[in-house]
Amino acid sequence: xxxxxxxxxxxxxxxxQGRAIGQALHSLGFADVGDVRQGKVxxxxxxxxxxxxxxxxxxxxxxxxxxxxxxxxxxENYSVELVG
Amino acid sequence: MQSALIVFPxxxxxxxxxxxxxxxxxxxxxxxxxxxxxxxPKVDLIVLPGGFSYGDYLRCGAMAAHSPIxxxxxxxxxxxxxxxxxCNGFQIACEAGLLPGVLMTNAGLKFICRKIDxxxxxxxxxxTGGYRKHQVISVPVAHYxxxxxxxxxxxxxxxxxxxxxxxxxxxxxKVAPETNLNGSMDNIAGIFNExxxxxxxxxxxxxxxxxxxxxxxxxxLFQHVVGALK
Numbered sequence: 001x002x003x004x005x006x007x008x009x010x011x012x013x014x015x016x017q018g019r020a021i022g023q024a025l026h027s028l029g030f031a032d033v034g035d036v037r038q039g040k041v042x043x044x045x046x047x048x049x050x051x052x053x054x055x056x057x058x059x060x061x062x063x064x065x066x067x068x069x070x071x072x073x074x075x076e077n078y079s080v081e082l083v084g
Numbered sequence: 085m086q087s088a089l090i091v092f093p094x095x096x097x098x099x100x101x102x103x104x105x106x107x108x109x110x111x112x113x114x115x116x117x118x119x120x121x122x123x124x125p126k127v128d129l130i131v132l133p134g135g136f137s138y139g140d141y142l143r144c145g146a147m148a149a150h151s152p153i154x155x156x157x158x159x160x161x162x163x164x165x166x167x168x169x170x171c172n173g174f175q176i177a178c179e180a181g182l183l184p185g186v187l188m189t190n191a192g193l194k195f196i197c198r199k200i201d202x203x204x205x206x207x208x209x210x211x212t213g214g215y216r217k218h219q220v221i222s223v224p225v226a227h228y229x230x231x232x233x234x235x236x237x238x239x240x241x242x243x244x245x246x247x248x249x250x251x252x253x254x255x256x257x258k259v260a261p262e263t264n265l266n267g268s269m270d271n272i273a274g275i276f277n278e279x280x281x282x283x284x285x286x287x288x289x290x291x292x293x294x295x296x297x298x299x300x301x302x303x304x305l306f307q308h309v310v311g312a313l314k
Binding site: 013014016017020068069070072074075 | 142143146150179184185186188189190191192193233234235267
């Protein structure tokens with residue numbers, strides 16, 4: 001089983017990298033692109049001992065990881081997706 | 085007065101910091117402590133130096149903030165041991181929760197490496213008591229992620245509780261959007277914790293402690309905190 005943690009900047013937090021990506025897309029001719037926000041995806045392998053447990057418990061454990069390390073909740077949001 | 089200098093894999097200003105601390109402390113060197121150690125000797129001042137700990141993986145300072153020694157640093161800081169956190173050290177201190185907020189990528193998306201002016205916002209601390217209020221000091225910066233961000237409530241508290249140590253300014257002391265080096269909220273270059281026992285700042289006072297390196301505006305910071313802890 002895998003867990004994917006999506007980390008994105010909160011609304012209202014300035015994202016200069018996203019803006020630069022948007023400008024680059026415009027210069028490539030993609031005129032229909034509006035605001036661009038970038039983030040990251042962290043994929044974790046969940047070992048059997050945890051994978052056997054109820055999904056709610058797995059999700060809670062991964063959320064704990066996100067809170068403690070994977071995301072900085074001052075500026076970032078996260079969501080957890082369990083795969084498989 | 086005995087200081088400890090925490091060295092992480094990727095620290096690169098630790099030697100400069102050692103020179104500055106030694107100079108300000110009558111030749112007494114800091115004890116160097118490796119990030120993987122769990123024990124910290126009894127010291128009066130803990131210093132988190134600049135660099136690129138853990139290659140800035142995940143977020144600047146995020147990995148270092150969870151290294152074994154930081155548990156002890158946090159414990160000592162809670163007991164009131166003074167902490168000076170510079171550049172990457174500031175990022176680590178924020179990630180570790182010693183200071184509020186976060187350092188984001190510079191608004192101009194450029195690594196900034198030059199001498200800058202900053203204004204001393206308060207002299208009511210052991211770190212800044214050697215300056216005059218609103219004195220402009222010239223110190224180097226070298227960072228890509230120095231853009232200080234926090235929620236409005238935190239910024240208000242920092243202001244109301246006199247916890248903003250330095251603001252980016254021009255040479256005359258003007259603080260304005262055009263003197264904002266990197267997009268930091270409120271031009272913030274350095275802040276204190278609530279008890280003013282922890283100072284974090286992006287500029288490098290340790291690199292302005294010798295005339296042959298271009299100036300000594302950073303020296304009063306070290307001299308004052310060392311003197312206060314003697």
